[in-house]
Amino acid sequence: SQQGEEDPQALSIQEGENATMNCSYKTSINNLQWYRQNSGRGLVHLILIRSNEREKHSRRLRVTLDTSKKSSSLLITASRAADTASYFCATVNTGGFKTIFGAGTRLFVKA
Amino acid sequence: GAGVSQTPSNKVTEKGKYVELRCDPISGHTALYWYRQSLGQGPEFLIYFQGTGAADDSGLPNDRFFAVRPEGSVSTLKIQRTERGDSAVYLCASSLGGGSGANVLTFGAGSRLTVL
Numbered sequence: 261s262q263q264g265e266e267d268p269q270a271l272s273i274q275e276g277e278n279a280t281m282n283c284s285y286k287t288s289i290n291n292l293q294w295y296r297q298n299s300g301r302g303l304v305h306l307i308l309i310r311s312n313e314r315e316k317h318s319r320r321l322r323v324t325l326d327t328s329k330k331s332s333s334l335l336i337t338a339s340r341a342a343d344t345a346s347y348f349c350a351t352v353n354t355g356g357f358k359t360i361f362g363a364g365t366r367l368f369v370k371a
Numbered sequence: 372g373a374g375v376s377q378t379p380s381n382k383v384t385e386k387g388k389y390v391e392l393r394c395d396p397i398s399g400h401t402a403l404y405w406y407r408q409s410l411g412q413g414p415e416f417l418i419y420f421q422g423t424g425a426a427d428d429s430g431l432p433n434d435r436f437f438a439v440r441p442e443g444s445v446s447t448l449k450i451q452r453t454e455r456g457d458s459a460v461y462l463c464a465s466s467l468g469g470g471s472g473a474n475v476l477t478f479g480a481g482s483r484l485t486v487l
Contacts, residue, residue, distance in 0.1 A: 293475065302375075302462060302478035303414065348413050350476075357402050357466065357474045358427050361413040 266349060270366040279336040281365040283349030284329075290352045292325055294334050295361070297346045306347075307334075311354075341371040373397075375479035377463050383485045384453055392448040392482045394463030402426075402468025403446050404476060405438055408460045420446060421468055453486045460484075 266283050273279055285292070291310045295303040309316045309325045309332065316323045322335040336343055348364045376395040384390055396403050402421055406414035416430040423443045431437070435453075440446040450457055460483050464476040 291474075295476075302480045303464075303476070304478070305475045308475060352474050356426065357421065357468050358416070358419060359404065359474065359476060360416050361406070363413040 266347070266362045266365045268365060269363070270368070272368045272370065273339055275339060275341055275369055275371050277339055277369075279339050279343070279367055279369070281334045281347050281349075281367070283332045283334070283362055285332075285349070285351045285362075286330065287351070288354045289327075290354045292323075292332050293350045293352070293359075294321075294323060294332075295348045295350060297348065297364075299345075303348065336367075339367075339369045341369050343367060344369045375463055375465055375477055377461075377479035377482050379482055380480065381483045381485075383487065385487050386453060386455060388453050388486075390450045390453055390484060392450075392461050392463075392484070394446045394448070394465075394479060396444065396446070396463070396465030397477055398444075400465035400467055400477070401443070402466045402474065403440060404464040404466075405446070405448050406462040406464070408462055408481070414462055417448070450484075453484075455486050458484055458486045 293308045294306045297303045307318050309323045320337045325332045346364045346366050348361045350359050350361045352359050378393045404419040405417040408414045418428040418438050420440045435451045437449045460481040462481045464478045466474050466476050
Protein backbone atom coordinates (compact mmCIF):
# COMPACT_ATOMS: atom_id res chain seq x y z
CA SER A 261 0.00 0.00 0.00
CA GLN A 262 1.17 3.55 -0.58
CA GLN A 263 -0.03 6.61 1.24
CA GLY A 264 1.83 9.64 0.01
CA GLU A 265 1.45 11.33 -3.32
CA GLU A 266 4.27 13.48 -4.52
CA ASP A 267 4.14 16.20 -7.08
CA PRO A 268 5.53 16.89 -9.48
CA GLN A 269 6.23 13.37 -10.70
CA ALA A 270 9.28 14.70 -12.51
CA LEU A 271 11.25 17.92 -12.30
CA SER A 272 14.07 19.18 -14.51
CA ILE A 273 16.07 22.25 -13.46
CA GLN A 274 19.40 23.96 -14.06
CA GLU A 275 22.27 23.67 -11.60
CA GLY A 276 22.06 26.45 -9.03
CA GLU A 277 18.27 26.66 -9.10
CA ASN A 278 16.06 25.58 -6.20
CA ALA A 279 13.94 22.44 -6.41
CA THR A 280 10.65 22.08 -4.58
CA MET A 281 8.78 18.81 -4.17
CA ASN A 282 5.45 18.31 -2.44
CA CYS A 283 3.90 15.37 -0.66
CA SER A 284 0.36 14.76 0.49
CA TYR A 285 -0.80 11.98 2.77
CA LYS A 286 -4.05 10.64 4.15
CA THR A 287 -3.85 9.46 7.75
CA SER A 288 -2.56 10.72 11.10
CA ILE A 289 1.18 10.50 11.39
CA ASN A 290 3.88 10.40 14.04
CA ASN A 291 6.46 11.88 11.70
CA LEU A 292 7.24 12.38 8.02
CA GLN A 293 10.56 11.61 6.39
CA TRP A 294 12.21 12.26 3.05
CA TYR A 295 14.47 9.74 1.35
CA ARG A 296 16.59 9.88 -1.76
CA GLN A 297 17.28 7.09 -4.23
CA ASN A 298 19.91 7.13 -6.91
CA SER A 299 19.20 4.98 -9.95
CA GLY A 300 19.59 1.29 -9.15
CA ARG A 301 20.45 1.89 -5.51
CA GLY A 302 18.75 1.63 -2.12
CA LEU A 303 17.04 4.56 -0.42
CA VAL A 304 18.96 6.91 1.84
CA HIS A 305 17.35 8.91 4.63
CA LEU A 306 17.61 12.69 4.26
CA ILE A 307 15.55 14.39 6.93
CA LEU A 308 12.75 13.77 9.43
CA ILE A 309 10.09 16.16 10.69
CA ARG A 310 7.84 15.29 13.62
CA SER A 311 4.12 15.92 13.62
CA ASN A 312 4.49 18.77 16.13
CA GLU A 313 7.11 20.57 14.01
CA ARG A 314 6.37 22.93 11.14
CA GLU A 315 9.78 23.44 9.56
CA LYS A 316 13.18 21.78 9.66
CA HIS A 317 16.51 22.60 8.01
CA SER A 318 19.54 20.48 7.22
CA ARG A 319 22.31 21.93 5.07
CA ARG A 320 20.67 22.70 1.68
CA LEU A 321 17.39 20.99 2.64
CA ARG A 322 14.32 22.67 4.04
CA VAL A 323 11.24 20.65 4.96
CA THR A 324 7.85 21.99 5.94
CA LEU A 325 4.90 20.11 7.39
CA ASP A 326 1.26 21.21 7.51
CA THR A 327 -0.70 18.58 9.43
CA SER A 328 -3.99 20.42 8.90
CA LYS A 329 -3.56 20.01 5.14
CA LYS A 330 -1.74 16.68 5.48
CA SER A 331 1.05 17.91 3.27
CA SER A 332 4.80 18.44 3.31
CA SER A 333 7.32 20.07 1.01
CA LEU A 334 11.02 19.49 0.44
CA LEU A 335 13.14 22.36 -0.84
CA ILE A 336 16.65 21.75 -2.13
CA THR A 337 18.50 25.05 -2.49
CA ALA A 338 21.35 25.77 -4.92
CA SER A 339 20.93 22.41 -6.63
CA ARG A 340 23.86 20.47 -8.05
CA ALA A 341 24.07 17.86 -10.78
CA ALA A 342 24.79 15.32 -8.02
CA ASP A 343 21.31 15.98 -6.59
CA THR A 344 19.84 14.14 -9.59
CA ALA A 345 17.85 11.29 -8.04
CA SER A 346 14.35 10.22 -7.03
CA TYR A 347 12.98 11.71 -3.82
CA PHE A 348 10.33 9.99 -1.72
CA CYS A 349 8.31 11.10 1.26
CA ALA A 350 7.47 8.50 3.87
CA THR A 351 4.97 8.67 6.70
CA VAL A 352 5.21 6.83 10.00
CA ASN A 353 1.84 6.09 11.54
CA THR A 354 0.90 7.08 15.06
CA GLY A 355 1.29 4.35 17.63
CA GLY A 356 3.63 2.20 15.61
CA PHE A 357 6.45 1.99 13.14
CA LYS A 358 4.69 1.21 9.89
CA THR A 359 6.39 3.38 7.25
CA ILE A 360 4.64 4.06 3.97
CA PHE A 361 6.25 5.67 0.94
CA GLY A 362 4.85 7.83 -1.80
CA ALA A 363 5.39 7.39 -5.53
CA GLY A 364 8.31 9.84 -5.64
CA THR A 365 9.54 12.84 -7.60
CA ARG A 366 12.25 12.28 -10.18
CA LEU A 367 14.63 15.25 -10.10
CA PHE A 368 17.07 15.94 -12.91
CA VAL A 369 19.59 18.73 -12.41
CA LYS A 370 21.32 19.84 -15.58
CA ALA A 371 24.93 20.99 -15.30
CA GLY B 372 27.06 -5.71 10.31
CA ALA B 373 27.84 -2.22 9.13
CA GLY B 374 24.86 -2.01 6.82
CA VAL B 375 21.80 -3.94 5.67
CA SER B 376 22.82 -6.85 3.48
CA GLN B 377 20.50 -8.50 0.98
CA THR B 378 21.12 -11.68 -0.96
CA PRO B 379 20.94 -12.55 -3.74
CA SER B 380 21.38 -9.22 -5.49
CA ASN B 381 19.84 -10.71 -8.62
CA LYS B 382 17.60 -13.72 -9.02
CA VAL B 383 16.16 -15.03 -12.28
CA THR B 384 13.60 -17.78 -11.99
CA GLU B 385 10.90 -19.45 -13.98
CA LYS B 386 7.19 -19.01 -13.47
CA GLY B 387 5.91 -21.39 -10.83
CA LYS B 388 9.19 -21.77 -8.95
CA TYR B 389 9.84 -21.05 -5.27
CA VAL B 390 12.14 -18.18 -4.28
CA GLU B 391 13.75 -17.09 -1.03
CA LEU B 392 15.24 -13.64 -0.49
CA ARG B 393 17.40 -12.98 2.54
CA CYS B 394 17.96 -9.83 4.58
CA ASP B 395 20.63 -9.35 7.23
CA PRO B 396 19.83 -6.14 9.15
CA ILE B 397 22.08 -3.83 11.11
CA SER B 398 23.06 -5.45 14.38
CA GLY B 399 20.81 -4.29 17.21
CA HIS B 400 18.01 -3.07 14.95
CA THR B 401 14.78 -4.54 16.27
CA ALA B 402 12.50 -3.47 13.41
CA LEU B 403 12.84 -4.97 9.93
CA TYR B 404 10.85 -4.08 6.84
CA TRP B 405 10.23 -5.59 3.42
CA TYR B 406 9.16 -3.47 0.45
CA ARG B 407 8.66 -4.19 -3.23
CA GLN B 408 9.57 -1.61 -5.84
CA SER B 409 8.64 -1.71 -9.51
CA LEU B 410 10.36 0.45 -12.10
CA GLY B 411 9.44 4.10 -11.72
CA GLN B 412 7.37 3.49 -8.59
CA GLY B 413 7.83 4.10 -4.90
CA PRO B 414 8.54 1.28 -2.44
CA GLU B 415 5.37 -0.68 -1.75
CA PHE B 416 5.05 -1.82 1.87
CA LEU B 417 4.84 -5.58 2.35
CA ILE B 418 5.51 -6.45 6.00
CA TYR B 419 7.41 -5.31 9.04
CA PHE B 420 8.74 -7.15 12.06
CA GLN B 421 9.29 -5.93 15.57
CA GLY B 422 11.67 -8.52 16.97
CA THR B 423 10.62 -11.99 15.87
CA GLY B 424 6.98 -11.23 15.27
CA ALA B 425 5.30 -9.71 12.25
CA ALA B 426 3.82 -6.47 13.59
CA ASP B 427 2.01 -5.69 10.34
CA ASP B 428 1.76 -7.96 7.29
CA SER B 429 -1.09 -6.10 5.62
CA GLY B 430 0.98 -5.37 2.52
CA LEU B 431 1.62 -8.97 1.52
CA PRO B 432 -0.27 -9.28 -1.77
CA ASN B 433 -1.54 -12.84 -1.30
CA ASP B 434 -0.81 -16.11 0.45
CA ARG B 435 2.03 -16.96 -1.94
CA PHE B 436 4.14 -14.46 0.01
CA PHE B 437 5.46 -15.22 3.46
CA ALA B 438 8.25 -13.80 5.61
CA VAL B 439 9.97 -15.02 8.75
CA ARG B 440 12.44 -13.67 11.26
CA PRO B 441 12.89 -16.58 13.66
CA GLU B 442 15.66 -15.17 15.86
CA GLY B 443 14.86 -11.50 15.56
CA SER B 444 17.77 -10.79 13.25
CA VAL B 445 17.98 -12.25 9.73
CA SER B 446 14.74 -12.35 7.78
CA THR B 447 13.70 -14.39 4.76
CA LEU B 448 10.99 -13.41 2.30
CA LYS B 449 9.53 -16.49 0.65
CA ILE B 450 7.54 -16.46 -2.57
CA GLN B 451 5.78 -19.60 -3.72
CA ARG B 452 4.60 -20.39 -7.25
CA THR B 453 6.17 -17.23 -8.64
CA GLU B 454 4.33 -15.27 -11.31
CA ARG B 455 5.69 -12.83 -13.89
CA GLY B 456 3.98 -10.02 -11.98
CA ASP B 457 6.21 -10.73 -8.98
CA SER B 458 9.17 -9.34 -10.93
CA ALA B 459 10.46 -6.31 -9.02
CA VAL B 460 13.22 -5.14 -6.70
CA TYR B 461 12.61 -6.36 -3.16
CA LEU B 462 14.01 -3.93 -0.62
CA CYS B 463 14.76 -4.66 2.99
CA ALA B 464 15.27 -2.00 5.66
CA SER B 465 15.94 -2.02 9.37
CA SER B 466 15.60 0.50 12.17
CA LEU B 467 16.14 0.79 15.89
CA GLY B 468 12.37 0.63 16.31
CA GLY B 469 12.65 1.95 19.83
CA GLY B 470 10.69 4.37 21.93
CA SER B 471 12.05 7.48 20.25
CA GLY B 472 9.30 7.29 17.69
CA ALA B 473 11.65 8.51 15.01
CA ASN B 474 12.20 5.23 13.24
CA VAL B 475 14.70 6.13 10.54
CA LEU B 476 15.12 3.28 8.07
CA THR B 477 18.42 2.04 6.69
CA PHE B 478 17.95 0.23 3.40
CA GLY B 479 19.83 -2.56 1.72
CA ALA B 480 20.69 -2.44 -1.97
CA GLY B 481 17.78 -4.73 -2.84
CA SER B 482 17.25 -8.08 -4.52
CA ARG B 483 16.13 -7.84 -8.14
CA LEU B 484 13.76 -10.69 -8.93
CA THR B 485 12.95 -11.55 -12.54
CA VAL B 486 10.32 -14.19 -13.22
CA LEU B 487 10.43 -15.50 -16.78
